[in-house]
Amino acid sequence: MRCGYDVETVRAAERALMGTLPDGALMRRAAFGLATACADMLGGVYGRRVVVLAGSGDNGGDALYAAAALARRGAGAVAVELAPERTHPGALAALRAAGGRTVAPEDADAVIGRADLVLDGIVGIGGKGGLRPEAARLAELARRARAAVVAVDLPSGIDPDTGEVAGEAVRADVTVAFGAYKPGLLIDPGAEHVGALRFTDIGLGPHLPRTPALEALQHADVAALLPSPSGESDKYRRGVVGVVAGSERYPGAAVLAVGGALRGGAGAVRYVGPGADAVIARFPETLVSAGPPAKAGRVQAWVIGPGLGDDSRARQAVAEVVAADVPVLIDADALRLADREAVRARRAGTVLTPHAGEAAALLDADRGDVEGARLAQVRRLAEEFRATALLKGSTTLVAGPDGAAVRVNPTGSAWLSTAGSGDVLSGLTGSLLAAGLSAQDAASVGAYLHGLAGRDLPPPFGAHELADRVPLVRASIMDSVTNDALPRT
Numbered sequence: 217m218r219c220g221y222d223v224e225t226v227r228a229a230e231r232a233l234m235g236t237l238p239d240g241a242l243m244r245r246a247a248f249g250l251a252t253a254c255a256d257m258l259g260g261v262y263g264r265r266v267v268v269l270a271g272s273g274d275n276g277g278d279a280l281y282a283a284a285a286l287a288r289r290g291a292g293a294v295a296v297e298l299a300p301e302r303t304h305p306g307a308l309a310a311l312r313a314a315g316g317r318t319v320a321p322e323d324a325d326a327v328i329g330r331a332d333l334v335l336d337g338i339v340g341i342g343g344k345g346g347l348r349p350e351a352a353r354l355a356e357l358a359r360r361a362r363a364a365v366v367a368v369d370l371p372s373g374i375d376p377d378t379g380e381v382a383g384e385a386v387r388a389d390v391t392v393a394f395g396a397y398k399p400g401l402l403i404d405p406g407a408e409h410v411g412a413l414r415f416t417d418i419g420l421g422p423h424l425p426r427t428p429a430l431e432a433l434q435h436a437d438v439a440a441l442l443p444s445p446s447g448e449s450d451k452y453r454r455g456v457v458g459v460v461a462g463s464e465r466y467p468g469a470a471v472l473a474v475g476g477a478l479r480g481g482a483g484a485v486r487y488v489g490p491g492a493d494a495v496i497a498r499f500p501e502t503l504v505s506a507g508p509p510a511k512a513g514r515v516q517a518w519v520i521g522p523g524l525g526d527d528s529r530a531r532q533a534v535a536e537v538v539a540a541d542v543p544v545l546i547d548a549d550a551l552r553l554a555d556r557e558a559v560r561a562r563r564a565g566t567v568l569t570p571h572a573g574e575a576a577a578l579l580d581a582d583r584g585d586v587e588g589a590r591l592a593q594v595r596r597l598a599e600e601f602r603a604t605a606l607l608k609g610s611t612t613l614v615a616g617p618d619g620a621a622v623r624v625n626p627t628g629s630a631w632l633s634t635a636g637s638g639d640v641l642s643g644l645t646g647s648l649l650a651a652g653l654s655a656q657d658a659a660s661v662g663a664y665l666h667g668l669a670g671r672d673l674p675p676p677f678g679a680h681e682l683a684d685r686v687p688l689v690r691a692s693i694m695d696s697v698t699n700d701a702l703p704r705t
């Protein structure tokens with residue numbers, strides 16, 4: 217599990233650790249890790265031109281110490297001082313002692329234009345609000361430069377706790393995070409500015425709390441959660457998932473959701489709705505029924521919504537499924553049709569899977585507000601519906617109603633934004649619910665597999681190919697975990 221901690225928590229851990237170490241030790245560790253990452257990136261240090269954008273806080277200090285280390289190895293180093301009278305004195309002295317020089321922000325254009333590497337030490341976790349004009353101008357110069365850009369701790373201009381970006385922000389090729397990942401590094405729009413994310417351990421680990429603000433599953437976590445049949449399994453024990461999807465107008469949504477459900481590992485898939493012929497033609501193993509969900513027979517979880525429409529049959533089906541005492545995934549049209557109070561009153565797990573537009577409608581907000589503040593909005597959804605909310609989009613987030621860490625999905629690709637892709641995700645996630653995963657685990661494992669399938673397929677692909685790819689990515693996850701467990705020779 218990769219974890220993100222908010223600034224307040226990182227500061228508290230930093231205080232606890234600093235009390236046990238000599239002055240300046242943490243900054244030395246950070247700067248050493250940073251200089252190493254820069255040298256790796258440059259592929260050689262001697263003769264390279266390094267420019268530091270130096271704010272007056274410790275973030276600027278880290279950058280200056282790292283530049284001093286590079287200068288000692290033969291790089292040319294120049295610092296652009298944002299507030300010369302307040303630049304970190306020790307770090308500035310180190311840079312000068314190593315032969316580096318300083319310039320005022322007015323002279324930044326020329327030095328940045330000639331640089332091989334720009335180190336963004338404008339602000340780190342001490343940044344407040346959008347970048348001030350002078351800082352914003354430097355961020356823009358860095359973005360336009362041909363030089364590689366390395367962000368110190370985080371790209372200046374992104375909110376460390378949320379990933380929100382107000383105005384200009386640095387766009388990095390590499391970001392070197394110190395001590396802990398901050399949520400804003402993992403959530404768009406901030407995450408888009410990060411480039412390759414590297415980590416420098418400065419010893420904060422033992423001082424961080426058990427529960428982070430944000431967590432991202434990795435292969436090993438997913439492997440541990442994925443259901444696999446055992447000797448005693450039969451199709452009912454593996455889980456039966458019911459899918460209520462599709463309409464005369466959108467029969468394809470039924471096929472896609474059922475496809476996802478079959479690949480999610482449930483023992484059987486029941487389909488309820490008017491798309492039965494299309495479903496059977498593609499997946500003859502599906503158990504279909506024409507009546508309402510309440511008469512379809514036993515299921516361990518329901519998926520409702522993709523391509524459902526909003527006629528009276530759809531409305532009745534949504535009401536029945538929301539009233540069921542098994543876990544339910546509510547997607548697409550069903551998000552509009554479900555009664556909010558009935559959802560809040562549910563006792564079994566509930567997963568809502570809106571994209572930003574649907575989330576905006578549910579929250580009475582603008583789509584832009586949802587996309588710009590994904591973490592806050594996914595938490596609001598979970599709270600207001602007392603359900604697990606999976607907010608789809610460039611970074612998919614999963615929040616539970618219990619205030620546990622929000623999960624951020626680390627897999628995926630923009631090629632997933634193709635018609636019907638969400639229908640596959642619904643089926644897949646519903647299948648995992650039927651197999652017995654908690655709402656939070658089913659949603660985050662579903663998004664992980666879906667995202668990995670999207671990365672694995674040669675683009676462009678159609679949504680139906682995603683479901684077919686799931687067994688392959690599942691196997692690669694299992695293989696990587698088994699290989700990691702083998703002794704190294």
Ligand SMILES: NC(=O)C1=CN([C@@H]2O[C@H](COP(=O)(O)OP(=O)(O)OC[C@H]3O[C@@H](n4cnc5c(N)ncnc54)[C@H](OP(=O)(O)O)[C@@H]3O)[C@@H](O)[C@H]2O)[C@@H](O)CC1
Pocket residue numbers: 226227230242243246271272273274275276278338339340341342343344345346347348351368369370394395418420
């Ligand atoms: N945590 C750890 O364990 C460790 C942390 N370490 C490092 O310390 C960093 C935190 O340092 P920090 O606390 O000094 O704050 P920092 O990020 O430099 O920002 C303050 C500066 O930004 C300025 N400023 C603020 N808002 C702004 C805006 N909108 N636009 C423009 N400027 C703005 C503000 O100006 P002022 O308000 O004072 O005028 C001040 O100059 C952290 O990210 C990491 O790199 C490591 O060394 C080792 C261990």
Ligand SMILES: Nc1ncnc2c1ncn2[C@@H]1O[C@H](COP(=O)(O)OP(=O)(O)O)[C@@H](O)[C@H]1O
Pocket residue numbers: 571607608609610611612628629630631632633634635636637638639640641666
């Ligand atoms: N820019 C993006 N980057 C990564 N994934 C994306 C992006 N845009 C959309 N997605 C993913 O593509 C899928 C689209 O689902 P959805 O919006 O429900 O489409 P549809 O209704 O056509 O099925 C979701 O899994 C979403 O997370």
Ligand SMILES: [K+]
Pocket residue numbers: 275336337338339340367368369370371372
């Ligand atoms: K920075």
